[in-house]
Amino acid sequence: MVAAVAFDDVSCAFGPVIAVDRVSLEVRAGEFFTLLGPSGSGKTTCLRMVGGFQFPTRGRVLIHGADATRLAPYERDVNTVFQDYALFPHMNVRDNIAYGLMVRGAEKAGRYRRADEMLELVHLPGIGARRPAELSGGQRQRVALARALINRPRVLLLDEPLGALDLKLRESMQVELKALQRQVGITFVFVTHDQQEALSMSDRVCVFDRGRVEQIGTPEEIYDRPATRFVAGFVGAGNLLEGAQARRVTGLDAAVMLRAERIRIAARSERTGGDAAGQRTVPGVVKEVEYMGSYIRYIVEVGEGVELLVNHANLGAGAARRNFARGAEVALSWPESACHRIGAGAA
Amino acid sequence: MSALLAAAAAPAGPLRWLSSFLYNRRGLYLALLLAPPLFWLGVVYCGSLLSLLASSFFGMDEFTGMIRREFTLRNFVDLAAPANLDVIVRTVAMATAVTLGCAVIGFPIAYYMARYTRGALRAAFYLGVMLPLWSSYLVRVYAWKLLLAKEGVVNWVFAQTGMSWLLEALLSVPVIGGPSLSISTLGTFIVFVYIWLPFMILPIQAALERVPQSLLDASADLGARDTATFWKVIFPLALPGIVAGSIFTFSLTLGDYIIPGIIGDSSMFIGQVVFLQQGTAGNVPLAAAFTIVPIAVMAVYLTVAKRMGAFDAL
Amino acid sequence: MRSDGRQGASRALKSAAIAGMAFLHVPMLFIVMYAFSSEDQTYIFPPPGFTTKWFGVAWERPDVWQAIELSLQVAVVSTALAIVLGTLAALALARARFFGREAISLLLVLPIALPGIVTGIALRSAYGLAEIPFGFWTIVVGHATFCVVVVFNNAVARLRRTSPSLIEASMDLGADGFQTLRYVLLPNLGTALLAGGMLAFALSFDEVIVTTFTAGQQTTLPIWMLQELVRPRQRPVTNVVAVVIVALTFLPILAAYYLTRGDEHASGGRR
Numbered sequence: 001m002v003a004a005v006a007f008d009d010v011s012c013a014f015g016p017v018i019a020v021d022r023v024s025l026e027v028r029a030g031e032f033f034t035l036l037g038p039s040g041s042g043k044t045t046c047l048r049m050v051g052g053f054q055f056p057t058r059g060r061v062l063i064h065g066a067d068a069t070r071l072a073p074y075e076r077d078v079n080t081v082f083q084d085y086a087l088f089p090h091m092n093v094r095d096n097i098a099y100g101l102m103v104r105g106a107e108k109a110g111r112y113r114r115a116d117e118m119l120e121l122v123h124l125p126g127i128g129a130r131r132p133a134e135l136s137g138g139q140r141q142r143v144a145l146a147r148a149l150i151n152r153p154r155v156l157l158l159d160e161p162l163g164a165l166d167l168k169l170r171e172s173m174q175v176e177l178k179a180l181q182r183q184v185g186i187t188f189v190f191v192t193h194d195q196q197e198a199l200s201m202s203d204r205v206c207v208f209d210r211g212r213v214e215q216i217g218t219p220e221e222i223y224d225r226p227a228t229r230f231v232a233g234f235v236g237a238g239n240l241l242e243g244a245q246a247r248r249v250t251g252l253d254a255a256v257m258l259r260a261e262r263i264r265i266a267a268r269s270e271r272t273g274g275d276a277a278g279q280r281t282v283p284g285v286v287k288e289v290e291y292m293g294s295y296i297r298y299i300v301e302v303g304e305g306v307e308l309l310v311n312h313a314n315l316g317a318g319a320a321r322r323n324f325a326r327g328a329e330v331a332l333s334w335p336e337s338a339c340h341r342i343g344a345g346a347a
Numbered sequence: 348m349s350a351l352l353a354a355a356a357a358p359a360g361p362l363r364w365l366s367s368f369l370y371n372r373r374g375l376y377l378a379l380l381l382a383p384p385l386f387w388l389g390v391v392y393c394g395s396l397l398s399l400l401a402s403s404f405f406g407m408d409e410f411t412g413m414i415r416r417e418f419t420l421r422n423f424v425d426l427a428a429p430a431n432l433d434v435i436v437r438t439v440a441m442a443t444a445v446t447l448g449c450a451v452i453g454f455p456i457a458y459y460m461a462r463y464t465r466g467a468l469r470a471a472f473y474l475g476v477m478l479p480l481w482s483s484y485l486v487r488v489y490a491w492k493l494l495l496a497k498e499g500v501v502n503w504v505f506a507q508t509g510m511s512w513l514l515e516a517l518l519s520v521p522v523i524g525g526p527s528l529s530i531s532t533l534g535t536f537i538v539f540v541y542i543w544l545p546f547m548i549l550p551i552q553a554a555l556e557r558v559p560q561s562l563l564d565a566s567a568d569l570g571a572r573d574t575a576t577f578w579k580v581i582f583p584l585a586l587p588g589i590v591a592g593s594i595f596t597f598s599l600t601l602g603d604y605i606i607p608g609i610i611g612d613s614s615m616f617i618g619q620v621v622f623l624q625q626g627t628a629g630n631v632p633l634a635a636a637f638t639i640v641p642i643a644v645m646a647v648y649l650t651v652a653k654r655m656g657a658f659d660a661l
Numbered sequence: 662m663r664s665d666g667r668q669g670a671s672r673a674l675k676s677a678a679i680a681g682m683a684f685l686h687v688p689m690l691f692i693v694m695y696a697f698s699s700e701d702q703t704y705i706f707p708p709p710g711f712t713t714k715w716f717g718v719a720w721e722r723p724d725v726w727q728a729i730e731l732s733l734q735v736a737v738v739s740t741a742l743a744i745v746l747g748t749l750a751a752l753a754l755a756r757a758r759f760f761g762r763e764a765i766s767l768l769l770v771l772p773i774a775l776p777g778i779v780t781g782i783a784l785r786s787a788y789g790l791a792e793i794p795f796g797f798w799t800i801v802v803g804h805a806t807f808c809v810v811v812v813f814n815n816a817v818a819r820l821r822r823t824s825p826s827l828i829e830a831s832m833d834l835g836a837d838g839f840q841t842l843r844y845v846l847l848p849n850l851g852t853a854l855l856a857g858g859m860l861a862f863a864l865s866f867d868e869v870i871v872t873t874f875t876a877g878q879q880t881t882l883p884i885w886m887l888q889e890l891v892r893p894r895q896r897p898v899t900n901v902v903a904v905v906i907v908a909l910t911f912l913p914i915l916a917a918y919y920l921t922r923g924d925e926h927a928s929g930g931r932r
Contacts, residue, residue: 053829055371072370073832074363086830090848100834103844151835366838380753381765384746384809388768392780392806395787399779402786452681459678463670472682474918479685481860481914483867485886486903490688492890493695500691503707544685594774602776605869609890618778625874631786638779645775 002065004029004155004187005050010059012045019045020056021211027155027189028204029064032181034190036198037208038234044159046208047191051080051157064154074103079148080157083164085140087132093119093143094128100151118146121180138169145180155187162197174201195235199223207231224259229342232257237297239308240342249282249306255342260311262338265298268329281333284308286324296323300332308332403635422636431620435640438617441536442600446547446593448540453547453592454585460548461555476552480545488606491538495529495610502528525612535611542606543599547592554588555581590652597648601641617641689907696900715897725902728885735797735881736865739804743861744854746805747812755820772807780807781874788875795877803875804868808861815857815921816850823849856920859913866910882906 003026012020020042027033035043048054049061052073061069068076079100087096094115095102101111112128119125122142132140141161148156158177162170178201181188192198198205199219207214207222207230215227226232232240239258241249246256268283284300287307291314298310310332312323324330369376406419425431460472479487494500505514517533518524525531558581566576604618617637624634670678696715698708719725750769754762772780784803793799827849831841869883876884882902889899 051829051833053833070371072367072837073829074835074837075367078833080830080833082826082830084824084826086824086826088827088830088845099831099836099844103831103834103836103840147830147834362839363837369838374759377753377757377759380749384750384769385765387746388772388806388809391787391802392772392783393768395783396779398787398790399783402790452684455674455677456681459670459674463674470922474915475682475686477918478911478914479689481863481867482689482910483883483886483903483906485867485869485883485890486692486906487688489886489890489899489903490692494688494691541684541688544681598774598776602778603870604778605887618776621778621782622873625782625785631782631789634782635786638782641776642779649774 001029003027003062004031004064005033005189006062006065007046007049008060008062010046010049010056010061012042012049012054013057018211020049022059023211023213024059025206025213025216027187029154029187030185031203032178032188032190032201034192034198034202034205035208036192036195036205036235038193040210041208042211043191043193043206043208047080047157047159047189050155050189051078052076077153078155078157079151079153080159081141081144081148081161083159083161085132085144085161087140087143087147089132091131092128093130093132093135096132096143097128097147097150099147114150115146118150119143121149121184122146123176137164138173141165141173145177149184153186155189158188158190160191160193162192162194170197177201199235207234209234225340226257227343229255232340232342237261237309237311241306245304245306248304249302249308250339251280251336252339252341257340257342258308258334258338260297260309261295261313263308263310263332263334265300265310265312265324265330265332267324268331278336279333280336281331283329283331286326286328286330289324289326298324298330300330302332399635399638402632403639405632422633425633426636426640431637434615434617434620437614438601438641439644441532441539441616442597444536445539445543445600446596448536449544449547449596450589450593452540453544454551454589457548457551457555457588458585460552461558473552476545476548480549484542485605487542488538488609491534491541492529492609495527495534495537497527497529499529529610530612532611532614535607538606538610539600539603543596546595546599547589550591551585551588554585554591558584587655590655594645594648594652598641598645601644692900692903692907696897696904698897698900715901718895719898719901719905722898724880724885725898728880728882731797731879732866732882735800735804736862738801739808739865740858740861742801742805743808743812744858747809747857748816748850748854750809750813751816751820755817756825769810769813773810777868777870778874781871784871785874795875795879797879799875799877800872800879800881803871804865807868807871808865811861811864812854812857815853815860818921819850819853852920856917859917863910863913867906 005027007023007025010020010023011018019040023042023046035046037043045054049056050063052068052071052075055070059069060067063076063078073080087093088099091099094112097115097118098106098111101114106114116125116128119128122145124139124142124146127135127139127143132143135143141164144161161177162173165173174197177188190198190201199222202219204216204218205222206216209230215222215231217225217227222231223236226235229240232238237260239260240255241258242255247253250256250258282302284302286298287301288297288299290297292311293314295314296312298312300308300310302308314323369379403422404418404420406417406421426435456472456476460469460476464472496502502511502514505511514528518526518528518531523531523533523536525534528534528537562580562584563576566580571579602618604616604622607614607616607619617640621634621637624630624637695708697711697713750765754765780803784799784806788795788799823846827845828841831845832838836844867883869881869887872881872884873887880888886899886902886906889896889902893899
């Protein structure tokens with residue numbers, strides 16, 4: 001199957017600054033593909049190269065198998081939802097949405113009908129006559145979406161579209177976007193720096209750091225089996241141990257990642273028996289306690305300056321498991337399979 | 348639905364091809380955009396300036412009155428003649444005085460505008476400064492000619508308040524005085540300040556507006572009283588604006604020949620000399636040489652001003 | 662700085678500010694008053710009486726109408742040229758970063774930064790060298806040259822306030838460069854260009870220094886005024902014309918202000 005979008009050894013430099021460094025990747029047709037990374041990691045530049053707003057200084061960009069590297073944006077079967085929505089302020093909502101059809105010469109009645117259909121699709125019926133300035137952030141975001149979908153592009157690019165929304169709205173939009181993608185059936189390429197967002201919405205995630213691809217995989221692969229130290233540190237909360245510390249705490253001679261929620265915490269006095277097979281236990285002292293709502297975060301010192309992060313599910317005050325205070329003596333245990341060796345690691 | 352889209356196929360055509368061609372060649376696109384304005388300003392305007400510079404090196408045959416196109420430094424030597432030096436010094440002195448006058452009168456207005464007005468009142472003030480700026484220069488000069496005349500308003504006010512003796516005293520001071528306010532260096536000074544005042548107010552106001560309130564709060568929080576905050580925080584930040592405004596007042600005064608001609612007495616300013624030389628005397632080379640003086644002065648002034656950050660305040 | 666809410670301005674500051682504003686505006690009020698003054702010399706204060714007869718006299722003067730007509734024609738053509746050149750320059754310079762950008766900005770400001778007499782005599786000597794006779798176009802060339810920067814400033818301020826993603830969005834949706842210009846850029850620029858044009862018009866209509874050097878025998882309205890100032894024929898008529906000029910330039914400036922409110926915040930600060 002031809003990939004929807006393919007990067008073939010693409011680099012993009014702005015003078016001496018290399019924003020994208022020899023990136024190769026493939027986005028499968030119909031999937032929800034996320035580019036994830038911190039600011040300045042090159043993910044937005046990659047998206048812009050797919051859209052045609054930035055030309056690579058090296059390499060090829062292919063869209064559905066055809067070389068699109070130096071095509072103008074209007075020559076590509078790709079549409080974009082911009083971070084600031086970029087709605088035309090001097091046009092009302094209906095004209096904004098119908099713009100893509102208008103510039104291709106569609107006649108008024110037909111394109112207005114289609115615009116209204118798009119408004120239905122994004123659950124905003126009847127606001128066609130309003131101006132962008134009169135809309136809320138969430139409404140503008142949906143209008144931008146409707147506008148980008150009216151041309152039925154084969155690939156939709158979304159540049160951190162949920163960044164400006166507040167938490168509750170963002171979470172509901174995440175669910176809606178995912179459902180929309182399944183409904184419309186086209187390829188979505190989504191850029192975000194929020195790893196929670198990436199994990200919850202994507203079919204596959206591509207993690208960027210400083211212009212390079214660190215790992216491409218499903219959310220499970222990224223989370224449970226990070227390929228590099230950067231991915232392990234960037235996604236989820238965990239403990240990264242190396243060298244002598246790794247050996248002492250986990251018994252493994254490698255760079256090891258241990259997720260904070262996989263560690264069980266119990267009062268030291270209760271852990272008198274030996275370890276079950278495949279389990280590992282270390283004693284420790286609680287240094288910090290943070291109440292996070294759905295879980296409690298502990299920072300536990302396990303000797304010689306090594307501190308482990310433990311996320312302990314909050315099962316309520318009356319539950320069997322007690323919560324621990326600072327200075328409490330505890331025992332931490334985890335199944336050895338929870339330790340993940342990090343393979344290739346950039347320093 | 349797909350019929351609609353099929354009918355609305357992407358328009359091909361020469362314009363679209365041109366657009367894609369230029370999209371790929373950004374340098375060419377910029378060059379095409381800039382060609383007409385650059386041609387106009389570069390060739391036409393700069394060309395004229397260069398020809399002016401060139402002609403300042405030409406000589407004029409005194410008998411025939413024809414310009415001889417041969418290289419000579421005679422014009423610049425002439426500039427050093429006492430009468431001419433006099434003109435230059437007088438003009439520069441007036442420009443300095445006008446700049447100071449504008450700064451002193453303009454600063455309170457700008458300060459009040461930036462700090463104590465809001466909304467409709469600020470808009471009113473802004474318009475109040477903008478309108479004189481853009482409305483007719485000659486009308487405004489003319490207004491003062493009427494006001495300063497012997498039977499005009501200013502004299503009447505002095506007479507009514509019993510201060511005529513003060514006016515007489517001022518007018519009898521040798522350099523700045525004259526037969527009447529409307530024919531005196533003092534009068535010229537007043538009119539210059541009046542005309543260029545908006546040029547000084549707007550940059551100061553813009554610079555002051557950019558001072559965030561949080562800076563002033565921090566200063567007060569750290570224990571500074573109002574006067575200290577003013578001199579140590581506000582004034583230094585307003586200074587680029589003052590310098591920016593002074594560029595205008597200085598430059599405009601250096602080259603002006605109309606106000607001294609209408610309000611002044613017979614003492615000449617650079618602008619008037621230039622006008623006379625190229626006009627009735629036909630001595631364009633000498634006039635050109637004289638023009639170099641304000642250009643040179645402004646070049647120095649602009650370099651100093653740039654270093655003081657005035658360009659960011661424009 | 663926002664309005665200092667803690668305390669009002671000191672009385673000294675307030676009176677200084679108001680006195681300054683009065684200094685700026687009161688003289689003009691006198692001109693208006695003098696236009697209605699009934700005596701011949703019209704600078705005698707207080708005026709003996711009031712009349713509107715001078716308006717009628719001015720209406721009959723053919724030289725006044727000729728001067729007005731020439732000024733209008735020059736202003737219209739110069740403004741049109743300035744709008745075209747200024748817009749082109751603004752489109753190129755508003756966001757691009759390339760070698761020589763600052764130099765070009767300086768070049769655009771030069772005609773208005775250098776004293777008018779320099780521009781005037783430079784153009785005059787150039788016309789002399791190239792042996793171009795004085796006429797309508799010699800005046801227009803001078804005016805257009807310093808009007809360009811006025812339009813340019815307005816256009817750049819508006820372009821800087823316009824999000825670049827608007828242009829990208831337009832192209833993304835299928836519009837090429839020309840369509841984007843027509844459907845997105847120009848509608849957004851429109852009022853800024855209009856405002857710049859009106860300011861350029863006012864500037865050209867009022868210009869006298871450069872014009873005296875480039876006009877030859879022709880008389881624009883400011884030149885007419887200058888002649889009247891030096892050798893007055895009928896002072897009251899001059900007053901009337903002055904009032905009319907003020908009224909004529911008042912409206913475009915007011916309009917220009919309202920069209921571009923909000924742009925000035927974008928244009929200050931970083932270049």
